Amino acid sequence: MSSLKQQIAADEPRITTAEKTDYQVGDSKTFRAAGRPEGFTATAVAVGELFTLWVVDAESDMLPADLVQRLAGKIDPVLRKVTDAFGSTVRVDLDGDGKTAFVFHRFPPETEVLDGYFTSIDLYTPEQLTAADLIEEASYTNAMDVLHLNVLNRKSLEGVGEFDESLVPPMIAHEFQHLVNFAQTDGSSEAWLNEAFSQAAVAIAGYGSTQKTRAQNLAVMVNLSGRIPPFVYEGSFVPDASLGAGGTAVYAHGYLFSRYLANQTRGLPGGGDSVYRSVFDAMRDERGLGQCTSESLMAALDNIGYAGVGDDCAVASLDDLALGYATALFLREETGPHSLVNRAGSNPSIVDGLEVPLLSVPEPSKSLQGGGSATIASLAASGAPGANAGSGTQTKFATSSLPVSYKIAANPSSGPVKPGSQIALSSPQLASLPGAHYEVATLTTYEQILNLSAPFLPLEDPLLFEPGVLAYAVRIASDRGTTPHTVFGFYETAEPDEGEGDQGNDPSGGTPPSDDAGDAPSGGDQPSGGSPSSDGAQHPGSAPDDNGTDDARIRQMPAKALAATGDGEAPIAALALAAAASLCCMALARCAKKRSVGSPAR
Numbered sequence: 001m002s003s004l005k006q007q008i009a010a011d012e013p014r015i016t017t018a019e020k021t022d023y024q025v026g027d028s029k030t031f032r033a034a035g036r037p038e039g040f041t042a043t044a045v046a047v048g049e050l051f052t053l054w055v056v057d058a059e060s061d062m063l064p065a066d067l068v069q070r071l072a073g074k075i076d077p078v079l080r081k082v083t084d085a086f087g088s089t090v091r092v093d094l095d096g097d098g099k100t101a102f103v104f105h106r107f108p109p110e111t112e113v114l115d116g117y118f119t120s121i122d123l124y125t126p127e128q129l130t131a132a133d134l135i136e137e138a139s140y141t142n143a144m145d146v147l148h149l150n151v152l153n154r155k156s157l158e159g160v161g162e163f164d165e166s167l168v169p170p171m172i173a174h175e176f177q178h179l180v181n182f183a184q185t186d187g188s189s190e191a192w193l194n195e196a197f198s199q200a201a202v203a204i205a206g207y208g209s210t211q212k213t214r215a216q217n218l219a220v221m222v223n224l225s226g227r228i229p230p231f232v233y234e235g236s237f238v239p240d241a242s243l244g245a246g247g248t249a250v251y252a253h254g255y256l257f258s259r260y261l262a263n264q265t266r267g268l269p270g271g272g273d274s275v276y277r278s279v280f281d282a283m284r285d286e287r288g289l290g291q292c293t294s295e296s297l298m299a300a301l302d303n304i305g306y307a308g309v310g311d312d313c314a315v316a317s318l319d320d321l322a323l324g325y326a327t328a329l330f331l332r333e334e335t336g337p338h339s340l341v342n343r344a345g346s347n348p349s350i351v352d353g354l355e356v357p358l359l360s361v362p363e364p365s366k367s368l369q370g371g372g373s374a375t376i377a378s379l380a381a382s383g384a385p386g387a388n389a390g391s392g393t394q395t396k397f398a399t400s401s402l403p404v405s406y407k408i409a410a411n412p413s414s415g416p417v418k419p420g421s422q423i424a425l426s427s428p429q430l431a432s433l434p435g436a437h438y439e440v441a442t443l444t445t446y447e448q449i450l451n452l453s454a455p456f457l458p459l460e461d462p463l464l465f466e467p468g469v470l471a472y473a474v475r476i477a478s479d480r481g482t483t484p485h486t487v488f489g490f491y492e493t494a495e496p497d498e499g500e501g502d503q504g505n506d507p508s509g510g511t512p513p514s515d516d517a518g519d520a521p522s523g524g525d526q527p528s529g530g531s532p533s534s535d536g537a538q539h540p541g542s543a544p545d546d547n548g549t550d551d552a553r554i555r556q557m558p559a560k561a562l563a564a565t566g567d568g569e570a571p572i573a574a575l576a577l578a579a580a581a582s583l584c585c586m587a588l589a590r591c592a593k594k595r596s597v598g599s600p601a602r
């Protein structure tokens, strides 16, 4: 495959077509895709400054003209913002039109769960691929800078209404970053960081709020497993999101970690939203090709003045960085290394429009997986940060009085009540959260319970049971954000007597549900591989811990771990973040089936 690495400068286009193409609306062209080597004919339906948009002829009914026009109006602004932040795609503008092609077609069964994808296969000619012994890939490359969009996106697949156009702009931001990434690095990119950059692109394009379900799933996963799941992986591996919560969490992590990078380095030369370009730039080779790797990340942070050795440096290593991020996830400081936002006066839990629930750890995980996994424990309960943190040793302590295990009790806790009965709420954590108060969502249908589609409103009066209500969802809102919610189910009783308090029939007693509304945008993608991995949404109840036998392949590395201890004032003030041994060195057995062309073998 190294034969495909040509001696090309990073900003030099390598045009493969004989003559410049200048596509116009109405043009017809044959495209190919994985699983569709026979090809299909598509027609150009819109041409912008930076893009061409194509729809497969056989499915033209799926995208009526008014929908196409609405989408077309949103693409150029997205591409411009992503280009400004991450860099140019000129090196891979294979057809030399100065634009990127987006083609809507019906994905074959093996990729039908995806909303869209990028594959670097498309950036090579059949001859190049054949010479590299990639015969199957040679049959479906487009030899063109093209991104694939599914005419059946997730909501239409689930039968929940029509094609969901709101998924398209954030997905385009996400997938287009993968194209920029390949143009900048020629595939010298670790998948976890490449995905994080694509999630940053979603934020920079202005669609951060579309990641809500993923952020909530991350919070649910932490709540269920007692630990922050891993997010730093080796090489081309990232968890397959269709397999459960692990993959979903990676996208939430990608978003939050990438914005943590920008927000932590804001104001430093090469920092802020320029941090991603700085990563590409930090280790450019003689051809001008950069990297998107752990090494170039740390080199960039060193150049920026954020990482290094010395008192002025915020972090000394990737381990430090991941621990700072994990701590920020828990503590939500307004500014400083334990802040996701790092801006005084801002809500510390709203990251580029995405509201991130406070994380709750009812019971610390007894083991950690590496790869940035972290847990938090009560020093008062355990006496010491004693999590089994692999080969790491606990060397760092931080102080916070913020609770991390949020409990809300209701009396009665669930079950039959009479209309007008008062439901008393109590939480030992309420008093220790600055500005804390209850918020309640009234759920009257099972669909609302499933999707938590009812709004949370401040509880100002005693909560009285209303006829026809199936359940109330309750959370604590505070200056640092909102906690995970707890659902209390109730039903009306005809019995006149008081004192049921019956918990026996509790339909949903107190367990925060995963409100997977299926609205996670940007479909799964494979940053630079030939076989796009799926990116389904997490389903409630799916196992939060998907390591299994993969733990055998975690490479143990000396790593710092972190503990936090409180000042002892509040009963739950003594916290321990005992965490994150063997960071960043997790290689799981379930690797992507196909490596990207031109991607360095690891």
Ligand SMILES: [Ca+2]
Pocket: 093, 094, 095, 096, 097, 098, 099, 100, 101, 145
């Ligand atoms: Ca082009």
